[in-house]
Amino acid sequence: MTDSLFHQPALAEVLLTVLLGVPLVTAFAVLFMPRQWPAAIRRLSVSALVINFVLSLWLLGGDYTGAEFQFLEKVSWIESLGISYKVGVDGISLWLVLLTTLLTPIALYASWTSIQTKVKEYALAFLLLEVGMIGAFVSLDLFLFYIFWELMLVPMYLIIGVWGGKDRVYAAVKFFIYTMAGSLLMLVAILYVATTYKTLAGQYSFDLEQLHRVVLPFEVQLWLFAAFALAFAIKVPMFPFHTWLPDAHVQAPTGGSVILAAVLLKLGIYGFIRFAIPLFPLATQYVGPSVAALGVIGIIYGAYCAWVQKDVKKLVAYSSVSHMGFVVLGLFAMNTHGVSGSVLQMINHGVSTGALFILVGVIYERLHTRQLDSFGGLAKSMPWYTTVFVIVTMSSVGLPGTNGFVGEFMIMSGAFLSESFIGFGRWGRLLTLFAATGVILAAIYMLHVVLRMFWGPLSKPEHERLPDLTAREHLVLAPLLVLVFWIGLYPNTFLKRTEPAVQTFLSDFNTKWLACRQNDAERLLRPDPAVPAGGPAQPKQGSPSKQGSPSQQGSPSKQGSGTAKPSSAPSRPVAQAGVPGPAADTKGDPR
Amino acid sequence: MSIGVGEYLALASVLFGTGAVGFLVRRNLLIQLMSIELMLNAVNVVWVAFNRFYPERHDGQIMAFFVVAIAAAEAAVGLAIVISLYRLRKTVETDKADALRH
Amino acid sequence: MLEQIFDNFAVERMLLWIVLLPLAGAVVNGLFGRFADRQMVGLVGVGTIGLSFFLAVVAFLRLLDMQPEGDAEFVPLQYSFYEWFSIHLRGRAVPIDIAFVFDALSGVMTLVVTGIGLLIHIYSLGYMSHDRSFARFFAYLNLFSASMLVLVLAGNLPVMFIGWEGVGLCSYLLIGFWYETPAYAAAGRKAFVVNRIGDFGVLIGMFILVAVAGSFDFASINHSSYSGAFTLAGWEAGTLATVACLFIFLGCTGKSAQIPLYVWLPDAMAGPTPVSALIHAATMVTAGVYLCCRLSPVFVQSPVAMSVVAVVGTLTALVAATIAVAQREMKKILAYSTVSQLGFMFAAVGVGAFAAGFFHVFTHAFFKACLFLGAGSVMHAVGAHGDADIFKLGGLRSILPRTHITFLLSCCAIAGVPMFSGFFSKDEILLGAAQLGVASDAAFLSPSIGWFVFGGLAIAATLTAFYMFRLYFLTFTGEYRSAGASDGHGSEAHGSGEHGYDASPHESPASMTGPLVVLGVGAVCVGWLGLPHLLPFTGAHLPHVWGEWLKPALAHVEFTPAGGDPLTAVNIAFIAGVSAMAVGIGLAYSMYANKSSDPIASGAPASLYSFLQDKWRVDELYAAVVLRPVKGLARICAWIDQTFVDVLLTKVTSGLVTLSSFILTRAQTGVMHAYGFVMALGVAGLMLWFWSPHPDVMPVVKGQNVEFTAGRGLGYEYRWDLNADGTFEVPSGEHASSTFGSKTFGSETSASHRYTPDDFRGFILVAAAILGEDIEIPLSEHAVVLDPEVLGPDWQVSGDAALPPAVRVEGNEVVIRPNSAAVYARGKLVSEKEVRLPAGSRLRIGQVPMRIAPVVQATLEVRNAFGNVARETVDVTIDVAAPAGARAEVVR
Amino acid sequence: MTLFWVCAAFAVAGAIGTVTARRPLRAAMSLLVHIIALAGLYLGLHAELLAALQLLVYAGAIVVLFVFVIMLIGPATWVPSSTGGLSLRAMSVAVIGMVASTIAVALGRYEAFFGKSPAHYGTVEGLGGALYREAWVPFELVSITLLVAIVGAVAVARGRTPEEAARARQLRHERAAANAALGDAAGSGGNS
Structure with a gap:
């Protein structure tokens, strides 16, 4: 008792809470600052966010070689519903958290001069946004995740709706309704899983680790996966749920666009990795190729749409659709480099597209237009700007040596070499073939922008004296440029920490997938599904789909379990009491 | 024939039904409010009758007490609304208070 | 400290410095060149590539030194910098190291890149001396050298791909170097995009290769095809190699300007002339040939792919040569000549004569660089910007003596005048084709392919000799046709338009003629490295230095001649080569020597002439068949996105909500009885549920x-x-x-x-x-x-x-x-x-x-x-x- | 037993009177009868305190309040009869009547007779002690509720002063203008 009373937690033990707390506390401070001090508010909030970034670098000190979450904290919150404040990072969320803490101050600092009205509220929105984003990335409790997931919706909605362009209200409402529609379905699915856990285990839990043990029948998995996937697909956004994105980007202020593209979109993919795929392996395996195909459609379709846009920001928005298609493709390849590539590509996209939006914001601040037709020959008056823009363009195009290449290469090789059982086998080659055409299209539309903006004679003589990048703008862009080359030339800094987590993700997936495939009756796996007890190993052959022929050897656990489960009341706990454990075989790898 | 819970329940049902019918059928807001009082009272009868069946504790009567208190509050607010409505529409007919239609 | 420095310059580590030095030069010039004076910029630019050349020479000598006697395994220099990233295949990590390999093939290529690169850097000092963006130019040029060296030295496919795309980027930047002219910028974009189409092929080919060989290393891939392990479950070995090679070859057609992706190279002449010489003649465009040679063991697994390469190469050589005949601008002619010569190289690769093809890469680098620099010197002299119309030149022989003599030597080389370098390499290619033609066993490649290649290349060689000397005669003989036609000022302002050029041209400075001389000497001499193994008619054997040197790096294809006499093919090739040269030069002399008009323009049918002059109208064809439909598709996509996808998901949904809310609000009548009745019904419904018991x-x-x-x-x-x-x-x-x-x-x-x-x-x-x-x-x-x-x-x-x-x-x-x-x-x-x-x-x-x-x-x-x-x-x-x-x- | 039947009869009669009376004042009087009858029933159930409270609160406060409002409003409390929604109303009566009578008949057969009650059952000590000992938290909450209800009733019934009315009008105009602007923005956004 006294021990815990006098125990002072080291920073490392509460680091994630601190990361959530710093912006939250700053937000409170800002809330009580007089609105007549915009400069002070800006300085305070940016420096708080920078401090938070520096603190978040501490996360790199964790041990990411194993399967465990680092900086784990767990505090019971609503005990009767099994809801806890459980946060932790692994090699996947680590980088997304760092991306968030890096880009939020950059985005806010980029808006230093362009936002002149309601500065206090703007800073407040960014601070709360960071709380929501970090929280969503570190939550290991579905309920907590949902809260953070919704929490970041509101500031973003305000950022677009208050400080946006002409049609900001339309764009903000569209953004809000799209995201909300998806996330409500996700909430239903979360509740379904939690209540199933309650019937099986006798108590509620929203703890991800516990819910991973729930095995659900194939059809149920399909529905629940669909509910999760819709929420995440809208966020990613995947074709055909992407139409909110161009509107939102075009209307959002620069800082909002940066965060939206760089971080918020990543939450969709992250949701797939952390929740939808591990919870519903059979469904993942069944629909994975189709989702990836949607991703590939997104790659090509987004690129085509981007090509003919007149508004640079809209063009970059559509290019996001295209790039995120790659991420989806790599993720559903379900092999180490495919998924690692996806994670890396998420960071890449955050860096490159974030930088692109900042650059578009820079020129918009000077010329008050984003129409391609009104630019031309800017290379003459803004050489540094041009240099940075071309570098970022090349990163976006995926030129080797920049970050874009490593991600796209890993993703495409992942898809191409995808295994046939859990990934998409031969389809992968076809998908890769189409995805690779996206690389060509990316060059076409991005160079189109460069050509129209920078080359050729100056479109207007008054552009001759346009100021080049200011010191502040250099400062904003410098870290992103460093990252472009760092990831491009030495991605192992990132991959070495990500790959163990990805391997854990994949092996957990395989284990649960096998357990589900063997017997997808509603049940609970042992705490450690990797060490099964009882039931001899079963050879697995034939189609892994639900419609397995009954001639395959039956599960012995079924034989010993009396008659089949009561169809009238499928989830009475009493009926589950004596069922012997499922034979989860880990040795019989299907490959 | 002695009196038991059953008789009280039957009486309470009748009273409640009367109140409900009054609330649904009448268009006079005042009488509708009175009908609500009838229904509340019917419920109180049940509370008290059952409490008499299990006389070791006073839970039923306590609930009835609260119901009385809440009924008083309800009447106060309800009548204030009646006066408000009268100010607005110069009537207490509920069909005239249809601003939230469609 | 001293040991450390010494260690840093250990031979293997030198490979790294060969690459890093030009890269450092590029970074320094790119970041600080703007603020430095021209001499400093030039020193950095030329110095880094010069050091790099020096290191390459040292490494090459070391490589020669290292080789064991006899048939023992060839020992390449290798250096692995660090692990870039890795992928996982069949449960095993496949690391991708930043690794450099300096073997027979890449050694020669490195020397070419750094050597000719150095010369062209020096040349640029003079050529670009008046340009506003001097530092930017050298930064780009150095970056190009670094990229090209990465391409050449790479030990595995992804690292090669860094260089592969890096040179593409530099090409893009340098073509659009004078970005204020929209056409130049557009040409840069065209080059990049067309190359990207090729890169797509390389990427896919890379994936197939790694799937098969389980490694990205050239050595492992080649080893797996040597050892017959080039298989994958569910595929026939040949098909697999065919698919992989065709994808790789798609990349090569992009980079090396072959049909169907050659269209970017002629437009690329928009760049400064040293760029055309270095990138679009000597080095970058030969990267495709280099890659095919690197992967030659894989290519020989697939007769189909080889045939495709041979046919495509031959056709390109022919088509480009016919176009070159009708062009009027110096650099355009040289550009089509480059395309045509690249076709020669691919044709050689296609018939299995890898050494010959690569030899042509080597010789071509010298004489074509010399030609381009010579053209640049001419343009510099007459003040032409962009390109020079040869019909406005003439008689420059006496005005530009040094340029003239080097140009003539190079023309002889490319036309295949005996004892000049081009003669030997072209002869080797023809020999390779003829050997296939007379081969008795049709097991590997069909002899008809050999004859097709042979015939096509013979015609192309004739045309080559013809148009090169047409260019020479029109430029250097006769009268100077622009004398007195122009005021001689503001040469930057007007191109080869209506006006003539500088009335009083002058010889270029030494920094430009120096490299010309070196290259001219090279154009004559380097061919002696690859003296034919067998002399025609006599049958005498000569030491075959080139072939022996490259033997360990290339796949070997042997054909048994039908008559059993290897001399047949040699004779046929020799006769064809020499007669092609003679006919071509003779025709050109009779038609153009000391003339000022174009007999082809007047003599040939007008439609054919304009068809040739319009480059077979391929650009127009592509615009109609590829570009416009794809752009149209993009427009349709964008239209669908706004009018269909968005409407379906947003407007239709919101419409449905509005509609249903309209319907549902009808129930809100405001009449309390109605609400009451519904409530009563609900109570009755509940009653019904409770009316009968539910046993459950x-x-x-x-x-x-x-x-x-x-x-x-x-x-x-x-x-x-x-x-x-x-x-x-x-x-x-x-x-x-x-x-x-x-x-x-x-x-x-x-x-x-x-x-x-x-x-x-x-x-x-x-x-x-x-x-x-x-x-x-x-x-x-x-x-x-x-x-x-x-x-x-x-x-x-x-x-x-x-x-x-x-x-x-x-x-x-x-x-x-x-x-x-x-x-x-x-x-x-x-x-x-x-x-x-x-x-x-x-x-x-x-x-x-x-x-x-x-x-x-x-x-x-x-x-x-x-x-x-x-x-x-x-x-x-x-x-x-x-x-x-x-x-x-x-x-x- | 007699007490029950008599009180029950009065209670039902009072209830019916309340519901059917044309004039609100008569309804209030019938309600009074009903309430007194219920107090009698409570007495029969040994709920003496509650019976007293019933009289105090209902008869003494609520009914008086009703009468007061009726007096305040005057003739307007008389709602003219109308045939509007007659069929709906009839059906409501039928359905509710059916349900209530069914329940009454069913529950009336429930045989649970009262035994002896403890000494303090229903007395002031008994109920009061229970209220303050076991149910003091809800008791206090109820008192707060009452307070809030009183304040609310005052606020609702008080109406607006002229200044307040003017300020409200102005606010309404501002809001309408803002809404119009928003509608335009959304509309044009939708069209673009």
């Missing part, structure tokens, strides 16, 4: 015991008939009590009973299923024939007369007639006609485990507060032999 029996099987639990509700009372015999056992008399005065119902919500065989009401056959629920088959007195779907594929004893087993009930036992099925009961295969099994028995039919489960019945009556009684009878499948706590199935 839930049985739990514990072996032979079954415990029943009934649902609870308002005033519910129960009585149980657990064996469904018509008398209610529970509640028994004294326990019965009811607040409603009845003595026959009790308040027990659960009851349990132990069932004996007397209680069995029927039997069910339970078949286990691997996925989903078990399959249950109800049995009766009448035989049930089992569905083969349930039994799966392996149920028959023998394959014929497939009659599934039949099952029926007799008394308290189940009788199974196996028919033609394999029924295992009591641990053995049932051989009798029928088998009797009691309840609870386990059996197996084929692979499917089964179980005979008895079914019992129980009845429950429930009465609720309204006095209504509901009865429910449940059938329960019990498990007589199963452990306690098993689950039960209710069959209603």
Whole structure:
């Protein structure tokens, strides 16, 4: 008792809470600052966010070689519903958290001069946004995740709706309704899983680790996966749920666009990795190729749409659709480099597209237009700007040596070499073939922008004296440029920490997938599904789909379990009491 | 024939039904409010009758007490609304208070 | 400290510095060049590439030094910098290292890149001396050198791809160097995009190769094809190699400007002339040939791919040569000449003469660089910007003596004048084609391919000699046709338009003519490295330095000549080469020497001439067939996105919401009676639910015991008939009590009973299923024939007369007639006609485990507060032999 | 037993009177009868304190309040009869009547007779002690509720002063203008 009373937690033990707390506390401070001090508010909030970034670098000190979450904290919150404040990072969320803490101050600092009205509220929105984003990335409790997931919706909605362009209200409402529609379905699915856990285990839990043990029948998995996937697909956004994105980007202020593209979109993919795929392996395996195909459609379709846009920001928005298609493709390849590539590509996209939006914001601040037709020959008056823009363009195009290449290469090789059982086998080659055409299209539309903006004679003589990048703008862009080359030339800094987590993700997936495939009756796996007890190993052959022929050897656990489960009341706990454990075989790898 | 819970329940049902019918059928807001009082009272009868069946504790009567208190509050607010409505529409007919239609 | 420096310059590490030095130069010039003076910029630019050249020479000498005598394995220099990233294949990590390999092939190429690069850097000092963006130019040029060196030195495909795309980027930047001219910028973009199409092929080809070889290293890939391991499950080896090679070759057609992707190279002449010389003639465009040579062991796995390469190369050589004949601008002619010569190289690769093809890469680098620099010198002299119309030149022989002589030497080289470098390399290529043509065994490549290549290349060689000397005669002989035509100022302002050029041209500075001289000497001499192995007619043997040197790096293809005489092919090739040269030069001399008009323009049919001059109108064709449809597709996509996808998901949804809200708000009439009535209906509905009781029996099987639990509700009372015999056992008399005065119902919500065989009401056959629920088959007195779907594929004893087993009930036992099925009961295969099994028995039919489960019945009556009684009878499948706590199935 | 039947008869009669009376004042008087009858029933159930409270609160406060409002509003409390929604109303009566009578008949057969009650049952000590000992938290909550209800009733019934009315009008205009602007923005956004 006294021990815990006098125990002072080291920073490392509460680091994630601190990361959530710093912006939250700053937000409170800002809330009580007089609105007549915009400069002070800006300085305070940016420096708080920078401090938070520096603190978040501490996360790199964790041990990411194993399967465990680092900086784990767990505090019971609503005990009767099994809801806890459980946060932790692994090699996947680590980088997304760092991306968030890096880009939020950059985005806010980029808006230093362009936002002149309601500065206090703007800073407040960014601070709360960071709380929501970090929280969503570190939550290991579905309920907590949902809260953070919704929490970041509101500031973003305000950022677009208050400080946006002409049609900001339309764009903000569209953004809000799209995201909300998806996330409500996700909430239903979360509740379904939690209540199933309650019937099986006798108590509620929203703890991800516990819910991973729930095995659900194939059809149920399909529905629940669909509910999760819709929420995440809208966020990613995947074709055909992407139409909110161009509107939102075009209307959002620069800082909002940066965060939206760089971080918020990543939450969709992250949701797939952390929740939808591990919870519903059979469904993942069944629909994975189709989702990836949607991703590939997104790659090509987004690129085509981007090509003919007149508004640079809209063009970059559509290019996001295209790039995120790659991420989806790599993720559903379900092999180490495919998924690692996806994670890396998420960071890449955050860096490159974030930088692109900042650059578009820079020129918009000077010329008050984003129409391609009104630019031309800017290379003459803004050489540094041009240099940075071309570098970022090349990163976006995926030129080797920049970050874009490593991600796209890993993703495409992942898809191409995808295994046939859990990934998409031969389809992968076809998908890769189409995805690779996206690389060509990316060059076409991005160079189109460069050509129209920078080359050729100056479109207007008054552009001759346009100021080049200011010191502040250099400062904003410098870290992103460093990252472009760092990831491009030495991605192992990132991959070495990500790959163990990805391997854990994949092996957990395989284990649960096998357990589900063997017997997808509603049940609970042992705490450690990797060490099964009882039931001899079963050879697995034939189609892994639900419609397995009954001639395959039956599960012995079924034989010993009396008659089949009561169809009238499928989830009475009493009926589950004596069922012997499922034979989860880990040795019989299907490959 | 002695009196038991059953008789009280039957009486309470009748009273409640009367109140409900009054609330649904009448268009006079005042009488509708009175009908609500009838229904509340019917419920109180049940509370008290059952409490008499299990006389070791006073839970039923306590609930009835609260119901009385809440009924008083309800009447106060309800009548204030009646006066408000009268100010607005110069009537207490509920069909005239249809601003939230469609 | 000293050791450390020494260590840093250890031979292997030198490879790294060869690459890093130009890169450092690029970074320094790019970042700080703007603020430095020109001399400093020039020093950095030239110095880094010069050091790099020096290191390359040292490394090359070291490489020569390292080679063991005899047939022992070739030892390349290797350096691995760090692990870039890795992928995982078949459970194994495939690391991708930043690794450099300096072997026979890359050694030569490195020397070419750094050597010719150095010369062109020096040349640029003079050529670009007046340009505003001097530093930017050198930054780009250095970056290009670094990229090209990465491409050449790379030990594996992804690292090569860095260089591959890096040179593409530099090409893009340098073509659009004078970005203020929109056409130049557009040409840059065209080059990049067309190259990207090729890169797509390299990327896919790379994936196929790694899937097959399990490694990205050139050495491993080549090793796997040498060792016959170039296979993958589900693919024929040849097909696999064909697909991989064709994808790789797509990349090569992009980078090396072959049909169909050659269209970017002529436009690329928009860049400064040193760029055209370095990138678009000497080095970058030969990267495709280099890659094919690198992967030659893979290419020789696939005759189809080889044939495609040969045919494409030949066609390109021919088409480009015909176009070059009709062009008027110096650099355009040289550009098409480059395309054509690259076609030669590919044709050589295609017929298996890799060494010859690569030799042509080597010689071509010298004479073509010299030609371009010479052209640049001419343009510099006459003040032409962009390109120079040869019909406005002429007579420059005396004005530009040094340029003239080097230009002439290079023309001789490219035309294939004997003893000049081009002669040897072109002859080797023709020889390779002829060797294939006269080959007796058609096992590998068809001889007709050989003859096609031979014929095509012979014609192309003739044309080459013709148009090169056309260019030479028109430029250097006759009268200077622009004399007095222009004021000689503002040469940057006007191009080869209406006006002529500088009236009084002057020889270029030494920084420009110096490199010209070096290259000119090279154009003459480097061919001697590859003296033919066999001399024509005499049959004398010469040392074949080039072929022997490259032997370890290239795949080797041998053809047996049909007549058994290897001299036949040599003679044919020699005669063809020399006569092509003679005919071409002769024609050009007769038509153009000291002339100022174009006899082709007047002599040839006008439509043919304009067709050639318009470059076969391929650009227009591509615009119509590829570009416009793709752009149209993009427009359609964008249109669909706005008018269909967005409308469907946003407008339609919001419309539906509006519509439904309109409909639903109709119910809000504002009339309280209406609301009241609905509420009353709801209450009535609830009443209906409570009116009759709901038994909801839930049985739990514990072996032979079954415990029943009934649902609870308002005033519910129960009585149980657990064996469904018509008398209610529970509640028994004294326990019965009811607040409603009845003595026959009790308040027990659960009851349990132990069932004996007397209680069995029927039997069910339970078949286990691997996925989903078990399959249950109800049995009766009448035989049930089992569905083969349930039994799966392996149920028959023998394959014929497939009659599934039949099952029926007799008394308290189940009788199974196996028919033609394999029924295992009591641990053995049932051989009798029928088998009797009691309840609870386990059996197996084929692979499917089964179980005979008895079914019992129980009845429950429930009465609720309204006095209504509901009865429910449940059938329960019990498990007589199963452990306690098993689950039960209710069959209603 | 007699007490029950007499009180029950009065209670039902009072209830019916309340519901059917044309004039609100008569309804209030019938309600008074009903309430007194219920107090009698409570006495029969040994709920003496509650019976007293019933009289105090209902008869003494609520009914008086009703009468007061009726007096305040005057003739307008008389709602003219109308045939609007007659069929709906009739059906409501039928359905509710059916349900209530069914329940009454069903529950009336419930045989649970009262035994002896403890000494303090229903007295001031008994109920009061229970209230303050076991149910003091809800008791206090109820008192707060009452307070809030009183404040609310005052606020609702008080109406607006002229200044307040003017300020409200102005606010309404501002909001309408803002809404119009928003509608334009959304509309044009939708069209673009």
